[in-house]
Amino acid sequence: MATNAHRLITTRIKAQIQPGSANVVVRPDGISQTLPGQGGVVTGIGLGDVASRWTGDHVEPGVSLGHADPAANHAIRLLSCVGNVVTVLDGPTTGARGTVFGKHGAVLAMFAPNTVARLAPGESVAIDAQGVGLALEEVPELVIHSCSPALFDAMVRLDQGRLRVGVAAILPSIAAAAGIGMPAAMFNMDLHSWSAPVAQAAAPLRFGDIVAVLDQDHRYGRQHRPGWAMVGIVSHGTAIGGGHGLGLMTLMTAPASRFEFTVTDGARLDRLLQLPWGAAA
Amino acid sequence: MTRLRTNAADLVMANIAGRVAPARIHAEAMAVDNDGRQRLLPGTGGIALGVHAGDPADRWVADHLMAGASIEDTAGTPAVAGPLHLLSAIGNRVRDGMGHTIGVVAGKRGGLAPGFWAPQLVGVEISDAVAGRLMPEDRVVVETVGRGLRLLDYYEIALSNVSPRLLDALPLVETATGLQCVVCHTVPAELAGAGLGQDSWIGDLEITDTAAVPGLRFGDLVAFENIDSTVTRYYAPGTVSIGIVSHGPGHASGHGIGVTILATGPASRLQPVIGDGGLGPQLVAWATETGAPE
Numbered sequence: 001m002a003t004n005a006h007r008l009i010t011t012r013i014k015a016q017i018q019p020g021s022a023n024v025v026v027r028p029d030g031i032s033q034t035l036p037g038q039g040g041v042v043t044g045i046g047l048g049d050v051a052s053r054w055t056g057d058h059v060e061p062g063v064s065l066g067h068a069d070p071a072a073n074h075a076i077r078l079l080s081c082v083g084n085v086v087t088v089l090d091g092p093t094t095g096a097r098g099t100v101f102g103k104h105g106a107v108l109a110m111f112a113p114n115t116v117a118r119l120a121p122g123e124s125v126a127i128d129a130q131g132v133g134l135a136l137e138e139v140p141e142l143v144i145h146s147c148s149p150a151l152f153d154a155m156v157r158l159d160q161g162r163l164r165v166g167v168a169a170i171l172p173s174i175a176a177a178a179g180i181g182m183p184a185a186m187f188n189m190d191l192h193s194w195s196a197p198v199a200q201a202a203a204p205l206r207f208g209d210i211v212a213v214l215d216q217d218h219r220y221g222r223q224h225r226p227g228w229a230m231v232g233i234v235s236h237g238t239a240i241g242g243g244h245g246l247g248l249m250t251l252m253t254a255p256a257s258r259f260e261f262t263v264t265d266g267a268r269l270d271r272l273l274q275l276p277w278g279a280a281a
Numbered sequence: 282m283t284r285l286r287t288n289a290a291d292l293v294m295a296n297i298a299g300r301v302a303p304a305r306i307h308a309e310a311m312a313v314d315n316d317g318r319q320r321l322l323p324g325t326g327g328i329a330l331g332v333h334a335g336d337p338a339d340r341w342v343a344d345h346l347m348a349g350a351s352i353e354d355t356a357g358t359p360a361v362a363g364p365l366h367l368l369s370a371i372g373n374r375v376r377d378g379m380g381h382t383i384g385v386v387a388g389k390r391g392g393l394a395p396g397f398w399a400p401q402l403v404g405v406e407i408s409d410a411v412a413g414r415l416m417p418e419d420r421v422v423v424e425t426v427g428r429g430l431r432l433l434d435y436y437e438i439a440l441s442n443v444s445p446r447l448l449d450a451l452p453l454v455e456t457a458t459g460l461q462c463v464v465c466h467t468v469p470a471e472l473a474g475a476g477l478g479q480d481s482w483i484g485d486l487e488i489t490d491t492a493a494v495p496g497l498r499f500g501d502l503v504a505f506e507n508i509d510s511t512v513t514r515y516y517a518p519g520t521v522s523i524g525i526v527s528h529g530p531g532h533a534s535g536h537g538i539g540v541t542i543l544a545t546g547p548a549s550r551l552q553p554v555i556g557d558g559g560l561g562p563q564l565v566a567w568a569t570e571t572g573a574p575e
Contacts, residue, residue, distance in 0.1 A: 026512050026513075027512070028509060028511060028512050028513070028515070028517070030511070030512060105397070173471050174470055174471055174516055176477075177477050177478050177515060177516065178394075178477050178478025178479065179478075180473075180474045180475055180477055180489075180535040181393055181474050181475025181476075181487065181531075181533065181534065181535030181536050182393070182394070182398075182475075182535070183311050184534070190478060192515060192516045195515070195516050195517055195518065196518060215471070217315075217534065218534075219317065219534070220311060220313050220314075220315065220317055220533070220534045221311050221315070221533050221534025221535050221536075222534060222535050223315055223474060223489055223534035223535035223536075224471050224472065224474065224489055224490075224535070225315075241478065241512070241513050241515075242478070242509060242511075242512055242513040242514070242515035242517070243477040243478025243479065243513050243514055243515030243516075244478045244513075244515075
């Protein structure tokens with residue numbers, strides 16, 4: 001495929017592992033619960049694990065990355081792309097390599113399980129950020145966000161002007177919840193993963209799954225638009241508040257006529273990319 | 282109009298101080314509209330001179346415009362909804378620092394990601410005479426009442442942002458099966474945009490396709506089908522959320538005309554019917570009255 005990947009720059013960004021949170025959330029039935037929330041270092045959950053089974057609220061498996069300087073943090077949020085290599089710079093796992101796999105408020109990265117187990121908030125990493133500006137000459141309507149050239153090449157096949165993409169699920173537009181109206185190149189879009197008909201399709205989704213949502217236009221911000229589609233990656237776990245659920249981060253968007261989606265078991269990051277710690281399933 | 286049994290007599294009234302918000306341009310907001318065009322329009326904060334409840338919501342070349350004055354909490358940051366925002370209900374009287382009535386709470390704006398993403402504003406309908414002397418950053422006091430308001434015979438229906446006098450003014454009719462409310466439009470859940478997932482008392486839920494709701498005015502009632510707002514606003518088949526038009530079109534992706542939620546419940550109990558569900562004249566009348574507080 002004729003992407004412009006050879007013209008993209010790689011920016012080395014330094015980031016810190018963010019503190020964890022305890023989220024106090026009122027559920028739609030009025031019950032208030034306090035659960036492990038976003039941020040911190042979440043051990044024991046990896047790419048490929050079912051995302052909705054964990055008792056948390058917006059849980060981000062692996063590590064969550066940010067920066068104390070707001071402008072530097074903005075750069076981390078915008079420039080990091082799924083598939084970018086992350087290297088630990090200090091602490092007991094110095095030199096360990098992982099990968100960016102999603103975004104929420106922070107940028108989310110995963111390492112080998114025994115590395116995650118030894119990481120801690122406050123430690124520093126380097127992200128070799130590459131992907132912003134990625135475009136495909138033959139499909140000018142396609143807009144790509146937060147996607148490394150390596151993931152794009154592994155995920156997309158160009159066939160007579162159409163983009164063939166394997167996905168774990170194809171969801172209707174009503175799946176879109178909190179995150180609508182936010183910039184598509186940052187954060188993510190929660191799914192109505194508790195409400196029918198989305199709940200059934202969302203139940204088996206795993207962290208790192210590639211998912212399509214129809215009638216969504218994510219060129220600039222995230223919005224409902226008939227005739228478009230978005231493709232994203234499952235980034236954070238479920239959430240208990242109404243209008244919150246599994247977090248799907250935008251990877252690309254185009255008119256639906258440009259896509260040909262096939263539901264396949266292999267549409268997951270840990271199968272699409274050789275992970276930097278050599279543990280691809 | 283039916284007089285419904287409520288707990289209004291038992292509600293706490295609290296005077297909460299705040300200020301007229303300065304006009305702001307938030308640098309983190311998307312700089313382009315939903316078709317990629319450069320987007321920089323007035324509408325956030327300050328005082329919109331000559332814009333009133335009952336005016337067409339899409340008349341003005343503006344973004345997220347609220348009629349009259351936009352007010353806010355003084356403690357914290359513009360991203361945080363404080364007690365003024367959380368306790369204000371539509372129909373609450375607003376006075377200036379000298380104690381003179383200046384207007385009435387008419388809507389809210391915000392709720393995209395409160396605590397994290399600005400702004401969180403309360404819209405106040407004011408007369409042109411008041412607008413002529415009111416200044417950004419002026420101290421204001423809201424005579425808040427409405428938190429906790431319940432319909433004693435309709436426990437499945439939850440109210441938000443409703444003052445007792447607004448409840449009395451709503452076009453509600455008791456039927457054999459529930460409560461009917463006259464609205465100007467019904468909106469399918471797919472068109473519910475920014476504001477999903479957030480507290481029903483904060484800001485608004487936006488209708489992302491302005492063309493689908495022609496003729497809407499500030500102060501009009503609309504119903505979102507299959508949206509529940511008992512606690513937060515989200516997609517829930519079989520429910521309905523009724524609200525009041527609080528701001529004009531926002532032009533960024535996923536944004537549109539703002540609706541502050543007033544009532545929600547099962548569609549079997551809360552039944553929108555299309556008609557002239559416009560409260561603009563009532564809000565204007567309240568804003569200009571000088572009588573005793575409710």
